Amino acid sequence: xxxxxxxxxxxxxxxxxxxxxxxxxxxxxxxxxxxxxxxxxxxxxxxxxxxxxxxxxxxxxxxxxxxxxxxxxxxxxxxxxxxxxxxxxxxxxxxxxxxxxxxxx
Numbered sequence: 462x463x464x465x466x467x468x469x470x471x472x473x474x475x476x477x478x479x480x481x482x483x484x485x486x487x488x489x490x491x492x493x494x495x496x497x498x499x500x501x502x503x504x505x506x507x508x509x510x511x512x513x514x515x516x517x518x519x520x521x522x523x524x525x526x527x528x529x530x531x532x533x534x535x536x537x538x539x540x541x542x543x544x545x546x547x548x549x550x551x552x553x554x555x556x557x558x559x560x561x562x563x564x565x566x
Contacts, residue, residue, distance in 0.1 A: 513544075514530060515547075
């Protein structure tokens with residue numbers, strides 16, 4: 462092997478390592494967290510959809526969920542539309558407060 466070929470091989474290995482640590486590995490970690498979220502869903506949990514709708518799971522199907530969003534109002538959504546599960550202290554995934562808007566009576 463010549464000096465140019467070994468240098469090219471070195472840069473190729475560096476590029477592969479960068480690709481793995483900056484792109485592939487974080488995607489796999491995020492995919493694993495998403496699967497754990499889907500498996501942790503249960504009736505009665507308060508969730509927020511990726512569209513920002515807050516609701517409580519009333520029915521859980523194979524690919525969809527039924528959410529109670531208000532008194533006597535339920536909607537059906539795909540499981541994949543669930544963004545995150547609210548904690549008991551009503552905090553969002555980043556620790557920020559998750560609030561809901563209420564109309565004046």
